[in-house]
Amino acid sequence: MFLRNSWYVLGWTRDLAPGKPLGRVIIGDPVVVWRDETTGRLHAAEDRCPHRHAPLSMGRVEGDAIRCMYHGMKFGPDGRCAHVPLLETPPKVAIRTYPVVEKDSWIWVWMGDADRADEALIPDAHGIDNPEQPMRANSIEYDAHYQLVHDNLCDLSHVDFVHETTLRIATGAWWAQSAPRITTQDRSVRFERWFVDADLPGAQNGETVDTWISYDFHVPGIFVLRGARYPAGTAMECGMKEPVGIEPVSRNIEQQAVTPIDATHTAYHYATGLIGNTPEMTRKLAERMDVVMATFEEDREMIEEQQKIWDRTDPEVEKLFLPQDKGPFLMRKMMERLIREEAVSEEEDA
Incomplete structure (x- = not known):
């Protein structure tokens, strides 16, 4: 049994390479995180394309969106499909998105009901980037x-x-x-x-x-x-x-x-x-x-x-x-x- 309405650490912020998505499994759910190429903001979604269940973490970041590199479906930060090759209008499908926060050098993902996500529940830590306290x-x-x-x-x-x-x-x-x-x-x-x-x-x-x-x-x-x-x-x-x-x-x-x-x-x-x-x-x-x-x-x-x-x-x-x-x-x-x-x-x- 897992607690779902909680913030989980997906990994260190340094694990997220520029322009590349990062995939991890948290309490049984595959999750992908990527950084917006314009604003630097983090986005998180299920790491599973609805077409053939290919991992989106093997895809690429395009602006604020992520594209599956199996058959090219693209999803925006809201999870909605934004583009499919050969289709003028993308299908009305969406992947699940998750609240995501970076704090104290960690990437935090809320795995439960998004409406209940409360950043005040993220405990304070030290971070690993302060030269005065090397870690x-x-x-x-x-x-x-x-x-x-x-x-x-x-x-x-x-x-x-x-x-x-x-x-x-x-x-x-x-x-x-x-x-x-x-x-x-x-x-x-x-x-x-x-x-x-x-x-x-x-x-x-x-x-x-x-x-x-x-x-x-x-x-x-x-x-x-x-x-x-x-x-x-x-x-x-x-x-x-x-x-x-x-x-x-x-x-x-x-x-x-x-x-x-x-x-x-x-x-x-x-x-x-x-x-x-x-x-x-x-x-x-x-x-x-x-x-x-x-x-x-x-x-x-x-x-x-x-x-x-x-x-x-x-x-x-x-x-x-x-x-x-x-x-x-x-x-x-x-x-x-x-x-x-x-x-x-x-x-x-x-």
């Missing part, structure tokens, strides 16, 4: 259900084990030895925590820091993290609450998007950055980014193997619930509620 970005696909990827991001205690020699060392913290404070909003779950006396990566004298981590996991699968390292003792000075008005030693930022392709495949668009309080420190931290980027492949290997075991296990087999499962549990319940409310609303409108 490394990429996209991968999982042979796994999207909920398993959600679970992974809502329980970072796995860092100590899955990423024992990579992210665990890069963060300098032990993630499984303390629990975050977890709160919920209508469409997101927030995680906050201090790591007291964490190692300062790269320090030669055993220096420690207090690390503050705060991240939100938004419906339908958007992870936005803001973290910072402070001089040791800062956590106690702040009463173990969020630091305000204190200059950090360094910062780390993340923006990640989980987009279901279908019931068994998931797209994952991620970016990560480590930023020092001086240009020299930022340069040194950037040298560690290859280690951090390796963690995303470690996650994929674990989750894909986990999916294979889930597929071979009777759903009635009870799973053990641990304290670490609070975050994944709350997110699953939130998704279930929203999907259920959406189904009820559709029945009432029918």
